[in-house]
Amino acid sequence: QSALTQPPSASGSPGQSVAISCTGTSSDVGGYNYVSWYQQHPGKAPKLMIYEDYKRPSGVPDRFSGSKSGNTASLTVSGLQAEDEADYYCISYAGSDNYVFGTGTKVTVL
Amino acid sequence: EVHLVESGGDLVQPGGSLRLSCAASGFTFSGYWMSWGRQAPGKGLEWVASIKHDGSEKSYVDSVKGRFTISRDNAKNSLYLQMNSLRADDTAMYYCARPAGGYSFDYWGQGTLVTVSS
Numbered sequence: 302q303s304a305l306t307q308p309p310s311a312s313g314s315p316g317q318s319v320a321i322s323c324t325g326t327s328s329d330v331g332g333y334n335y336v337s338w339y340q341q342h343p344g345k346a347p348k349l350m351i352y353e354d355y356k357r358p359s360g361v362p363d364r365f366s367g368s369k370s371g372n373t374a375s376l377t378v379s380g381l382q383a384e385d386e387a388d389y390y391c392i393s394y395a396g397s398d399n400y401v402f403g404t405g406t407k408v409t410v411l
Numbered sequence: 412e413v414h415l416v417e418s419g420g421d422l423v424q425p426g427g428s429l430r431l432s433c434a435a436s437g438f439t440f441s442g443y444w445m446s447w448g449r450q451a452p453g454k455g456l457e458w459v460a461s462i463k464h465d466g467s468e469k470s471y472v473d474s475v476k477g478r479f480t481i482s483r484d485n486a487k488n489s490l491y492l493q494m495n496s497l498r499a500d501d502t503a504m505y506y507c508a509r510p511a512g513g514y515s516f517d518y519w520g521q522g523t524l525v526t527v528s529s
Contacts, residue, residue: 304455337515339456346506346519347456353513390456394514396499398461398470402448 305330305391305403312409313381314350321406323374323391329401333373338367338376342387350389351376378408387400413437413518415507420523427497431523432508433490441465441485444510447492449503450522457503460492461510475501497527 306324313319323336330336336354339347349358351367354374365378374393378385391403420432431447446461460471460481469481480493490507504522511517 304457308468333514335514337513339516341456346521347508347516349511349515349517350445352511352515352517356513359519392456392458392515397470398463399456399472400446400461400514402456402458 303401305393305401307389307391307403309404310407312411313378314411315383316383317381318377318379319381319408320375320377321389321391321408323376323393323403325372325374325393325401327372327407329393329395330369332396333394334369336367336369336374337392338365338374339390339392340385340387350394360379364404378388381410383410412508415509415518415520417418417505417507417520417523420428420505420525422528423497424529425498425527427527428493428495429497429525431492431505431525433492433520435488435507435509438509440483440488445483445490446508446510446516447481448506448508448516448519449488449501450506451500451503454503456506459505462490484524494525497525499527501525502527502529 338351341347354369355367414436447459463479478496507520508516509518
């Protein structure tokens with residue numbers, strides 16, 4: 302149950318794109334189509350942004366997109382806005398009703 | 412509207428016990444798995460435990476197995492986490508979360524703070 306690896310930080314100017322990676326193993330990220338992504342502002346609860354690798358819940362802007370290749374999933378935020386500045390976490394299902402969380406990435410809008 | 416409200420967090424000494432509660436509303440509680448997650452100060456999120464709709468299946472992260480017990484009372488729309496033999500590294504904000512389709516978590520509570528310190 303090792304945590305999924307994310308870069309500690311990422312940044313971009315307003316209007317630019319930023320991509321965040323989430324690397325696991327064939328037992329979690331690569332083994333299931335069940336990676337989800339969460340946005341967390343300071344002092345707030347996490348908010349679901351992407352589920353099942355690339356699907357967006359209703360209400361989430363289409364600026365947020367997910368993808369996956371092998372054992373690495375990615376979240377891309379296009380057209381960065383000030384309110385996108387937050388921490389982002391990936392979560393993967395790991396079988397037997399277990400989950401593995403990512404280490405988290407702080408996104409800064411320059 | 413879905414609401415998850417945690418309570419029960421407190422300052423407790425190492426080796427002590429605590430019981431967290433999560434009151435759910437706005438959805439058919441008995442129809443969903445439920446989970447607990449936590450976040451140590453300044454650290455990332457961590458999944459702690461999950462429980463099936465009827466309580467018949469439970470799963471835990473290795474670090475809490477044998478010390479924490481997840482349970483639920485569907486008649487009271489409530490989720491619980493009994494935490495025993497608490498350690499300093501259990502200090503965290505504990506969140507109640509609702510697993511949704513695709514093994515994601517679509518709703519989270521605001522959290523309750525557990526501090527383990529002498």
